[in-house]
Amino acid sequence: MTAQARSLPALFEGKVHTIAPFGKDAMQTTDDRYHIAAQEDRCAPRTKLTIPASLRASGGRAFQSVVHDLSISGFSAASINRMHEGQLCWLTLPGLESLQAQVVWWDNCIVGCAFSELLSPIVHDNILQRYSSTGIYRSAI
Template sequence: MYLISPDRYAIAAQEDRCAPRTRLTIPVRLRLSGAGAIETMVHDLSISGFSAATLNRMHEGQLCWLTLPGLEARQAQVVWWDACKVGCAFSEMLSPIVHERLLARYSRDG
């Protein structure tokens, strides 16, 4: 019998995202719990999460807050960090209307 390890399950779950991500570049502020905010760039965005550039090491499960242009800070949780890039899941999904507005303004295709 073949058993899937918890680590392999977590990787598979990350690949099974609930919403498609769109590649774009958005200037944002990102703040890790207990730290000051940094100016950085979001590189992809969905209604459920994002990835962004960060020089600061972030650990799975840590809370952070992302401030998108024109919006209040949104809480998210770190899902992965690799080579100065972090992937996070929003605690509450973005509104589809807000998401579409951001895509229209910042999408690489737009």
């Protein structure tokens, strides 16, 4: 391998690293690729719906909320409490365990969050089937 090939920059955990021929920087993990994609590509189809839920910000108490849109990568919901960009939170939907997310924006009592891990497409479709009034569960881009 040439010196030039070994020094090609690669995006890894939000920082620029040099690709090494062997070792931990040789390949990105699935988690690293998801983190990069979540920050760069917010084109997952979003579905408008109304789901009663509870939302809890890091260090706070859970409060009742309503999810207004949902995708496999995130959601927007009513938030009576001010939330800050980068803050961790947990969304609990009926019948599911809490889902960890990170606040991307907050405006006029609505919060937009990105899930820490993508929602399973099966779980996503099940939620849409239960709560969406459109009858459309997945759209092709």
